[in-house]
Amino acid sequence: EAAVTQSPRNKVAVTGGKVTLSCNQTNNHNNMYWYRQDTGHGLRLIHYSYGAGSTEKGDIPDGYKASRPSQENFSLILELATPSQTSVYFCASGEGQGGPEVFFGKGTRLTVV
Amino acid sequence: QEKVQQSPESLIVPEGAMSSLNCTFSNSASQSIWWYQQHPGKGPEALISIFSNGNKKEGRLTVYLNRASLHVSLHIRDSQPSDSAVYLCAGGSNYNVLYFGSGTKLTVEP
Numbered sequence: 001e002a003a004v005t006q007s008p009r010n011k012v013a014v015t016g017g018k019v020t021l022s023c024n025q026t027n028n029h030n031n032m033y034w035y036r037q038d039t040g041h042g043l044r045l046i047h048y049s050y051g052a053g054s055t056e057k058g059d060i061p062d063g064y065k066a067s068r069p070s071q072e073n074f075s076l077i078l079e080l081a082t083p084s085q086t087s088v089y090f091c092a093s094g095e096g097q098g099g100p101e102v103f104f105g106k107g108t109r110l111t112v113v
Numbered sequence: 114q115e116k117v118q119q120s121p122e123s124l125i126v127p128e129g130a131m132s133s134l135n136c137t138f139s140n141s142a143s144q145s146i147w148w149y150q151q152h153p154g155k156g157p158e159a160l161i162s163i164f165s166n167g168n169k170k171e172g173r174l175t176v177y178l179n180r181a182s183l184h185v186s187l188h189i190r191d192s193q194p195s196d197s198a199v200y201l202c203a204g205g206s207n208y209n210v211l212y213f214g215s216g217t218k219l220t221v222e223p
Binding site for chain 1: 117119145147154155156157158159162201203205208209210211212213214215216
């Protein structure tokens with residue numbers, strides 16, 4: 001079965017600090033995604049990638065960077081964390097054209113204080 | 114960018130009833146439409162997808178797609194308490210990404 005693993009599962013960060021959220025997939029999917037989920041907003045796309053070395057901006061990329069060093073790994077980086085970035089973050093992977101089935105990790109709950 | 118609107122925000126049905134959830138898209142660009150189920154504290158999981166106009170049935174689930182009206186609906190027959198979850202509608206784009214609605218919280222009461 002498809003497997004997407006996120007770490008850490010929970011994180012408390014201080015305002016202005018650097019936060020790195022990591023994601024590993026064993027599906028050998030080309031596409032990987034980072035979403036955040038907030039009450040009333042559903043899942044919003046932050047960054048995505050088509051393969052190792054590529055990153056693309058999603059709908060809400062401001063304040064976030066992404067890195068895809070390999071097929072399996074995709075990181076989300078908050079260089080200067082702010083309280084507005086408190087949220088639940090989901091990593092996902094998928095394959096296919098025009099709207100693939102996407103497999104999600106269990107999520108990372110990030111609190112910025 | 115696809116905009117996805119879901120209704121209702123929440124739905125309470127008795128066990129054994131039909132649950133009906135709705136989704137409307139902002140344009141016809143979505144090539145595929147997906148329904149995902151999300152239990153508390155978990156990541157979303159794909160339930161069913163549809164690509165063409167018409168309907169698709171899988172077990173207790175039926176999905177209807179009308180591209181002309183940009184509307185899709187999900188119907189869960191014989192709803193069970195274990196079906197209680199948030200249901201997310203998503204549209205796929207040419208860029209191989211899914212755009213999600215804000216979800217419908219379904220509660221099935223025993």
